[in-house]
Amino acid sequence: MSCTEEDLIYSNWLMHTDGIGKSTIFQLLEQYGSPKGIYEIPDKDVDLVFKPKQAEWFKLAKKEIDPDICYRKLEQKGINIFPEMHDLFPEKLRMIPNRPFAIYVLGKLPDPDIPAVSIIGARMCSEYGRFIAREFGSRLAASGIQIISGMASGVDGISQRGAIAAGGKSYGVVGCGADICYPAENRDLYEDLITNGGIISEYKPGTEPEARLFPLRNRIISGLSDAVIVVEAKKKSGTAITVNMALEQGKDVFAVPGRTTDRLSDGCNNMIKEGAFIATCAEDIIEFFGLGSLNGTSSSNSSNSPKAAKPSLKLNATETLIIQIIDMNKMSISEIHQRMEESGKAMAVPEVMQIIIDLCAKGVLIQEGGFFRKRF
Template sequence: MTSNTLTDREALYCLCHVPGFGGVTIRGLKDTFGTYLSAWRVKPQELQKSGVLTERRAEVFQESRKHESAWRKEFADLAQKNIRVIAECDPDYPTRFLPYKDRPAALFVKGSLPENEVPSVAIVGARACTEYGKEAAGFYAGELANAGVNIISGMAAGVDGYAHRGAIERGKPTYAVLGCGVNVCYPRENYKIFHAMEENGGILSEFVPGTRPVAMNFPMRNRIISALADAVIIIEAREKSGSLITADFALEQGKEVFALPGRANDPLSGGCNRLIQGGANMLLSPSDVLEFLGMKYERKLTIHKFSQNRLAKNENLVYASVDSRPRYLEEIAALCGLSVTECMEALLKLELAGLVFGTGNQYYKKAE
């Protein structure tokens, strides 16, 4: 049963529903009128006099207030759907958001939020990724999660989904930032991931529950992904990929960007290679990211019964060139007669198989 008295939290929920209202606008209204409730109930004359909204936006606002009853009913049903509303004044609002003027006024959450004191890394990339991208996303997410890092992504098809899986398969939490409501599983192919994160990790969005996944929402979503992370990893991206929007936000926010290199003639590596050319960190081993975070990479090796005749030609060449002492990437490539890119791809396969180990700074050795 909904009370006749509108609460400040309900007013915030209503403000989040107004078309075109984001964190900056809602914060401006609250700062001007004192509370979310006062902002929602402000008289048209006072609103016009304040100059907070343009005439057109004020009209949209007035029209939206007709939906108060329906939105209050929605708000009352959130707890039953296990959805929490986290306002920026709440103690569990992510402190990583606080430096940014465009931070959300509220977050809608299923499950939990990443703990502020735990290092976080975002992993994003192409939807139509290759096997190389799938394996890399799962591998890096799993290794970083195992080291105690929160894995953040956007639950999109391709790289995002494989990154979430990499953490889930290790029994570690992972967090998805959606470009739709937190009660909307998009894409449907990720429904198992979606439900797994409700139990171990979380799903969050700045969009009110029920919001459909429309194209304009995803660039907005990307800024939240990067803001939640201490570093951002790009795994496979075309030169005009949406993943590069996340990288741009990360750079604007002062975050460290890592990119997985690929073949020069591979369109799906064009964006990553261009990022590296522009100064992003080349991602060659989980230790690269962990060293940046001030953490040590202690890989928990899985014993694989591999024989050399099961390895592809390049992997055999590389494995034969790796020693029990750390050897530099370019030295390995020279010994194999391969390009650095070909050598890196083979090393990733070997590392996934538990046969070699990256010690950091582009040095590799055989796993003991």
């Protein structure tokens, strides 16, 4: 099936008619052959073809939205529409249940010949999640794998930032119009994704982010990927929805294990229990795709250890103790001071502060408000 500009124009118009969803469009396509055919349904037939409400919407859209102008606007924004009859419409998306009729893309579509994985997880993730997301994102991207995710705050965005920082390609599937940056604080990532990948949406441009749209876009995230990697997730979460959809679509699911006491790792550990692959390092995935690692880095588990990533600094005994005390989560000075006391190394509060600030200056610790965390 080839796709003409006319198809694009009228597909875009169809996407802009409120109240007429993809299932209706697919049905009508069988009957009328092309999007233009649907547009040109004679007035007398409209009431027969559509349900009463839809007929009203249809008439309204026909009156108010000019397909050509609507398409010009799209071009002005630099957004491309790929209806399902388009040659470039991702083959993988054709296969999924409840497939979209068309997708909008700002930037590029993922290369169908290169493996793509999605890295997903909690928005409110721990330091561990942050580290894993960044590691996986950058390492996988460095070995040429495309990273697909939801551009959300937390794991999603961090993995994509990591991928782009490593010079790879990453694609963000959003639950709003492709021309809208959500969440707003990920503006820089949004811009980066447009040049080093793409922003993909099944909603018409200008669609405001709405809670109900996000679970739906998850099927596109998993649909575009060959495998899904879950970094950190609570037992009940949006991530679980994506994983269910991935399984429904027959994709491979990897979970990064965590400590059993961390609620944020419950989801992952549970998936492993239920048969998901374990991913303890990026190389597990790279090998899964038979790519072999670039730069000749060894594929050992130790590659995730913080020390390997950073040349070790010379720290004295007290400094080492503080580093040991600060766990996965952030800690306040009070807490650090208390733990030091418990481990038999009592110090005055100002002195502890001095050391901590010093460690921050050395780049070993990162300060976040009144809290401190390790730089992995």
